[in-house]
Amino acid sequence: MEAVKNRDITSRLPGANRKNGLLRELNRNKHLYLLMTPAIAYFIVFAYLPLGGLVMAFQNFNYVKGIFGSEFVGFDNFGFLFSSGDVWRVTFNTIFLNVLFIVTGTITSIMLALMFSELTNKWFAKISQGIAILPHFLSWTVVAMMATALFTTDTGFINVILKGLGFESISFYSEATYWPIILVFLKIWQAAGFSSIVYTAVIAGMDPGMYEAAKIDGASRLQQIRYITLPLLKPTIVLLTLFAVGKIFYGDFGMIYALIGDNALLLPTTDVIDTYVYRALRMLGDMGMSTAVGLYQSVVGFTLVLLTNYVAKKIDEDSAIF
Amino acid sequence: MSVFASRTDKAIDITNVVLLTFFCAFCLAPLCIVISSSFTDEMALLKNGYALWPTEFSIQAYQVMFETSRIYDAYKVTIFVTVVGTVLSMIVTSAIAYAISVKTVKYRNKIAFFVFFTMLFSGGLVPTYLLIAKYLDMKDTVWVLILPVLISPWNMFLLRNFFATIPDSLAESAKMDGASEMTILFRIILPVSLPAMATVGLFYALGYWNEWFNAMLYISDEKLFPLQYLIMDILRNIDFMNELAGKFGGSTGYTPPTFTARMATTVLTIGPIIFVYPFIQKYFVKGMMVGSVKG
Numbered sequence: 291m292e293a294v295k296n297r298d299i300t301s302r303l304p305g306a307n308r309k310n311g312l313l314r315e316l317n318r319n320k321h322l323y324l325l326m327t328p329a330i331a332y333f334i335v336f337a338y339l340p341l342g343g344l345v346m347a348f349q350n351f352n353y354v355k356g357i358f359g360s361e362f363v364g365f366d367n368f369g370f371l372f373s374s375g376d377v378w379r380v381t382f383n384t385i386f387l388n389v390l391f392i393v394t395g396t397i398t399s400i401m402l403a404l405m406f407s408e409l410t411n412k413w414f415a416k417i418s419q420g421i422a423i424l425p426h427f428l429s430w431t432v433v434a435m436m437a438t439a440l441f442t443t444d445t446g447f448i449n450v451i452l453k454g455l456g457f458e459s460i461s462f463y464s465e466a467t468y469w470p471i472i473l474v475f476l477k478i479w480q481a482a483g484f485s486s487i488v489y490t491a492v493i494a495g496m497d498p499g500m501y502e503a504a505k506i507d508g509a510s511r512l513q514q515i516r517y518i519t520l521p522l523l524k525p526t527i528v529l530l531t532l533f534a535v536g537k538i539f540y541g542d543f544g545m546i547y548a549l550i551g552d553n554a555l556l557l558p559t560t561d562v563i564d565t566y567v568y569r570a571l572r573m574l575g576d577m578g579m580s581t582a583v584g585l586y587q588s589v590v591g592f593t594l595v596l597l598t599n600y601v602a603k604k605i606d607e608d609s610a611i612f
Numbered sequence: 613m614s615v616f617a618s619r620t621d622k623a624i625d626i627t628n629v630v631l632l633t634f635f636c637a638f639c640l641a642p643l644c645i646v647i648s649s650s651f652t653d654e655m656a657l658l659k660n661g662y663a664l665w666p667t668e669f670s671i672q673a674y675q676v677m678f679e680t681s682r683i684y685d686a687y688k689v690t691i692f693v694t695v696v697g698t699v700l701s702m703i704v705t706s707a708i709a710y711a712i713s714v715k716t717v718k719y720r721n722k723i724a725f726f727v728f729f730t731m732l733f734s735g736g737l738v739p740t741y742l743l744i745a746k747y748l749d750m751k752d753t754v755w756v757l758i759l760p761v762l763i764s765p766w767n768m769f770l771l772r773n774f775f776a777t778i779p780d781s782l783a784e785s786a787k788m789d790g791a792s793e794m795t796i797l798f799r800i801i802l803p804v805s806l807p808a809m810a811t812v813g814l815f816y817a818l819g820y821w822n823e824w825f826n827a828m829l830y831i832s833d834e835k836l837f838p839l840q841y842l843i844m845d846i847l848r849n850i851d852f853m854n855e856l857a858g859k860f861g862g863s864t865g866y867t868p869p870t871f872t873a874r875m876a877t878t879v880l881t882i883g884p885i886i887f888v889y890p891f892i893q894k895y896f897v898k899g900m901m902v903g904s905v906k907g
Binding site for chain 2: 315319321322323325326328330332335336338341342343356357402405406408409411414417418419420421422423424428429431434438439444445446447449479487510512543548551564568571577580581584585587588592595
């Protein structure tokens, strides 16, 4: 005991110094710390205070009584949640859709980047890149409106074409099976052009000397892509994919909710964790339960981010985010 | 180079241009359908379906939209949120980004992590909802569309990385001349950072323009609906369309433009973005490139 106490005292000494150091540091750069204050206040209120709200996951939460008055129930919310089966379904959908998005999105954006970099006409390059990026700047509510014009039964653009070709009209808005593929197409439409920018930038930064040498050795353009560009792109592809995998536990709420909304017929294939939490909050009004789902997502999601970052660090020391 | 090689080169060039043209058509076609159906007669739309060009030209959908006050209200809200939100966001974001880019600030890395952590772990929807709705009591105020999304950590780091590339000697020589930190920020750092500020400002402006999630959660007063949420409301809510039908359905045999009015609202929402897009496109590309370089 005595030894421990002694060590405490000695370890406190540099601590005391540090405290003085803190004040001196704050004083020396007082203007700069003042500049940070509004932002720090913002993060404390809107990012760190809600963390405290996570205790709701362990409460039988009552809106009127609030966080401080509601009764604690331990892990009851989680027990109920995981026995209901819903949570497994939405977890599967979240991961399944994200895997589809990552695979198709990566392939299309790399192909686009290769095509943009092979263009010889600067004017066409500028225009086509501009058009490919444009959809990224439209909100998902606009895309949802657009989707009704495309997929409405009978009058939708796709169905008009199908009927023109002599096929039956498809009622997309009551058939859940079509939606994973529709979502993939809309995701490519919205994001592929924008994500190709990073790849295009990496290709533009590659050493022209290498291509000159390959040309002298008689390599065709396709061979140059196959043996120079793609191998050099590989680290970027691996890293961007890793980071996407790190976020695999988070569904694209804006996209799914704008497009699907509360259409119960489509939920079997499209309901993701984020939309599930939102509906649980709004329809059931059970905040304790909804928080439990959110906490489950945050914890698993956070673990995945740490894991993928660790892997990224293993592959390339410089490319880890932290 | 051999004739053969140049011929395959030509083939590659042509295939490339053709494929990219297809992709661009794929990107533009849905927008084209939305715009064309907004200018189509309602009856013709119901009969022929949505098409790439109007089967029967009509501007009735726009006339109906401009008769209701909702589109004006929504425009007012969206413009206010975009302008005021972007200005506030830029002030607060550049202030902290500059402060933690200065190397003499001892705790700058700790504060950077404090910001970064919010990107990794969040309380999630429900605690945030409870905080804003119950404890801060911000429901049905225009500020709920601005304050909860005031700072994007991503944009903050983008700016910090840019500020960090400005040579220290610039600030140091000003300091020798007796300039305060504030003077340095406003007179030296910000003026040389205009391109980066423009990029981040545009990212913020676009974010505010396209924002609807917080409106859906916290706004129930129709007068405070921003444009994007108005679309959402029109898409989901048949009432509004019936109201239109009642207003204009006086004479028999008249079909109120419900479906075309939806499309017209969408066009009015994306119109400004499409208009300014050609002028601001380069900033986004630049921003993505700066952002992809880790700092």
